[in-house]
Amino acid sequence: MNGPEGTSLEMIDAAIAMIDAEGTIVGWTQAAQRLLGYPARDVVGCSAAILLTSAEDRAKAATVAEQCRAGAGWYGLAEIRHRDGRKLTVRLRVERLSGQGREALWLVSAIGRTAIASLATSGSLAMPIPVAVHLLPSLPIGVVLRDTELRCTWLNATWELDGGIPVRQRLGLRLTEEAPGSDSEALEVAMRQVLETGTPAIDVEYRMSLPKKLGRERALAVSYSRLEDADGHALGVCGIVVDVTSYQRAHERIAILSQATCRIGSTLDVMQTAQEVADFAVPLLADHATVELAESVPLGEAPPHRVGPTGGCIPAFRRAGLAAIRSGATEPLFARGEPVFVPPISPYTAVLSSGRSHLDPVLDTSSGTWLDQDPVRAKWLREDGTHSLMIVPIHVRGSVLGIATFARTKDPVPFDADDLLLAEELVGLAALPLDNARQYERERCVALALQRHLLPDRATGGPAAEVAWRYLPADSHHGVGGDWFDVIPLSGARIALVVGDVVGHGINAVATMGQLRTAVHTLAHMDLSPAELLAHLDELVVRLGGDDDAEDLATVGIGATCLYAVYDPVTRRCTMARAGHPPPAIIDPHGGLTFPDLPAGTPLGLGLALFESVTMELPEGSVLALYTDGLIEARDQDIDVGMDRLGAALACPGLPLDDLCSTVVDALPTQAPGDDATLLLARTRSLGPDRTASWEFPAHPAVVGRARALATRRLAEWGLGHLAESTELIVSELVTNAVRHGAGPIRLRLMRHQFLTCEVYDTGCRSPRLRHPRTTDENGRGLFLVAQLSRNWGTRHTPDGKLIWVEQQLTPHA
Structure with a gap:
């Protein structure tokens, strides 16, 4: 045998035997049987010398025995005999066991070359064996032996150091006496099972508060095996303890994250x-x-x-x-x-x-x-x-x-x-x-700023209606949507009321909304009917979506919904059409509320253009309410509930429009809607006979002079004599053109509101065109002169003809 002197070693899966003071084997583990092939019954009671291979080794063993009796342990490499006669090179350790009232016993542990090679291959032993032997004491593994009554009889230096309790305070004590607690009781149950069955208990985890760690609990894993005599009777249990606190905390950290x-x-x-x-x-x-x-x-x-x-x-x-x-x-x-x-x-x-x-x-x-x-x-x-x-x-x-x-x-x-x-x-x-x-x-913020920039900030209904509105952006989770509203002044003191909703949220939805709002403005000033306007808007949405060539309409994305209404304060008629949008609400002057049966139409972007205009007469003082679905829809409610809630909030006759808007908003089930919510209210006004005048003439050149005279007389009654000269020229030109290029009957209408409007109607379909005549041209100067005298002019087609209108400022320019 040869080997340097050293300190105690921690053994990993070691074969363990106990030897008394006479050198007789009194304890033998299953690991020892696996290593050397001897069952406990063949070696317990025999001299340990039977395991040595030569007389020289027996002489060295005697020297080691004297060294151990002097109080020093021994470890090193040795050759011992397998049951089949083979020589095995093992790493051997001999240490004295201490106990109360016991004679001296020696603990001998051994690890074969196979285990050493396995450690080296796995990376656990990446150095020569002699060097590793010196470093093994630093491994965080403790060994403790207990007798059949589970009293501590020995523990190695590593466990004494890590456990934080001196060995003299542990010898003769059970675990429940060393560290009382539920974990200690469970471990003793496991040790008793090992003693009774001989089946090892592997990696039993428990927690222990150790003084050295300032009260912080440590996670430990212990494996127990039984020590047996020659007859297989239990002599005690051997426990190998590993500190797995770092691994446990790593797992806890992963779970926490x-x-x-x-x-x-x-x-x-x-x-x-x-x-x-x-x-x-x-x-x-x-x-x-x-x-x-x-x-x-x-x-x-x-x-x-x-x-x-x-x-x-x-x-x-x-x-x-x-x-x-x-x-x-x-x-x-x-x-x-x-x-x-x-x-x-x-x-x-x-x-x-x-x-x-x-x-x-x-x-x-x-x-x-x-x-x-x-x-x-x-x-x-x-x-x-x-x-x-x-x-x-x-x-x-x-x-x-x-x-x-x-x-x-x-x-x-x-x-x-x-x-x-x-x-x-x-x-x-x-x-x-x-x-x-x-x-x-x-x-x-960018989308919201863009949307607020694109929405009207000072919309007015002019002489046609009093208007008020509310726009509530979606909450921050859903993002700003593509809702919009508009109040567009039209010729003849009329107004167009628009509410639309682009599908989606974010900057893209807001940008699309801006495009559609601009398009509606352009189409509105072409004086198209609501159904025609929505048809053109539908084509635009299809082009913007790039789905012109889609064969299957089910694959075409729905771009937007819209409701478009035109109100005429002279006739008190409102013409409306909608494209997949919720119907408007109408509140009469007495507070009665109805949702008119307006054809729903298809949402914009399908390319079907299935829109229909409906015209109805509204009493003066009626309130027309246009809104988006964010005002009536909720995930946890049926849409009828939202419609009823809206109707109840709107049925407040005589309430100022701005207060009525606030009432509707306050009735919402939540102050943070998942979709944009838009409300546009318009209380209708009318232009009575004292502010309008109309005449009808046959299509004959002689009526031109009479038309000028009637217009001049009415201007005098309205106190607008300063506009008589320009109005005579305008009426003369428009009526003359109607006689020459149109068909009878011819109607002339004057309206006094924000402007002075002159309208001439005929049943012809040909629209006049403004030209810039040269000095040698004999014709074409009349309409050019009208444009110079007026604020604005245009053509509006009707179901049975056309209407030319001209607006003048009521007060002359400074």
Whole structure:
């Protein structure tokens, strides 16, 4: 035998035997039988010398025995005999067993070359065996032997060191006496089963609080095997203990982060995401947690770059998340939404400048520290009992979003490196959702600003109606939609009322809405009927969607819905058509409400152009309500419920329109709708006989003079004599053109409202064209002269002819 002297070794799957003071084998394990082939009945009671291969080894064994009797153990390489006669090279260890009232016993453990080679192959032993022998004592594995009454009879130095309890305090004690608790009782049950059955118990996990670890629990895994005599009777149990705390904490950390992935970033709201971080950290990691974001982040603006190490500007921060185990016990230093003071020289600025976290296991709140710059914070920390602190930067893509602070007040265990690692991983996991929420907020702000820019801000119904409206954007989770409304003044004191809804949310929906609103304006001034206008708009949506060649209409995306209405205050008639849009509501002057049976039409974008106009007469003072589906639809309610709620809110006769809008909005089931909600109200007016005049003439040249005279007389009655000369020229030209190029009868109508409007109707279909005549042309100057004298002019086609209209300012230009 040969081998250097050394300290105690921890054995992994070692063959173990017990030898008495006379060198007789008194204990034999199943691992020993597997290694050497001898069952316990063949060796227990025999001299250990039968295992040695030569006389020389027996002489060395005697020397080792004397060395062990002197109190020193021995370990090294040796050759021993297998039952079949083979020689086995093993790593051998001999140590004295201690106990109360027992004679001296020796514990002999051995590991064969196969186990050594396996360790080397797996990477656990990547060095020559002699070197590894010296390093094995540092492995975190303990060995403990217990008798049949489960009293401790021996433990190795490693377990004595890691267990934190001296060996003299453990010998003769059971585990439940060493460390009382439910885990100890369960382990004793496992040991008794090993003693009774002989079946090893492998990797039994339990937790133990050890004095050396400042009260922090450690996770341990122990494997038990039975020690037997020659007859197979149990002599005790051998336990091999491995500290798996780091592995256990790694698994716990993975589980925590997996849970955090589901709970953090549930919305695209910056402040809510920050609060989720704080809520998740308390009490799981800290007793108190805060999240401060750079002031630009909640606004959706670009975050600042990292603060420079040489006095870079400290960005303004705002508290976005706050959680504590003692809610309400003490007032927080800064409430959510408030600006946060960052001391110029402090761990906070160090974190911002370096981008690295700060760990303060034992926080010093006494004078002479960085807290002297911030006495208010220092006082609050003392009152709150903060004794350990971590500050972690929230950064993404090279920019600083903010900082997260974690503190312990009630938990006496200070933060350690593992806690900091978990905090960094938690904050890192939250950084991307925070930045996504910031970018989404930016996009939402841009979309909302664009939409508000595209929507009318000072719409007026002129002489035709009093108007009021409300537009409610969708909540931040759904994003701004493509709802729009419009009030478009038309010729003859008429107005067009429009409400539309583009499918989808975000900038694309808003941009499409802007295109459709512009198109409606253009088509409206062509004086098309509502059904014709929607047909042209449908073609436009198809072209914008690029689905002109789609063969299957079911595959064509529905682009938008729209309702278009034209009201004439002279006739008090309203002509409407809709394209897949909710029907309007009409409230009569007495408060009676109806939803007219208006053909639904197909949504815009299908290319079917199935639209139909309906005309109805409205009493003066009627309220026409146009709205989008966001006002009546809810996921948890039938649409009829929304229609009834809207009808009940609108049935308030005599209420000012603006107040009526507020009443409808207040009746919504939630103040944060999932879709845009738009409401447009118009209370009708009328132009009575005192403000209009109309005449009918046959298609004869002689009527031109009479028409001029009648128009001049009516202007005098209205006090508009200063417009007589220009009106005579306009009437003369329009009536003459109707006689020459149209067909009878010819009707002339004057209207006094914001402007003076002159309309001439005939049954011809040919529209006049404005030309710029040359000096040699004999014709073409009349309409050019009309354009010069008027504010605006145009042509409007009717079912049985056409109408030429001209508008003049009531007061002359300065």
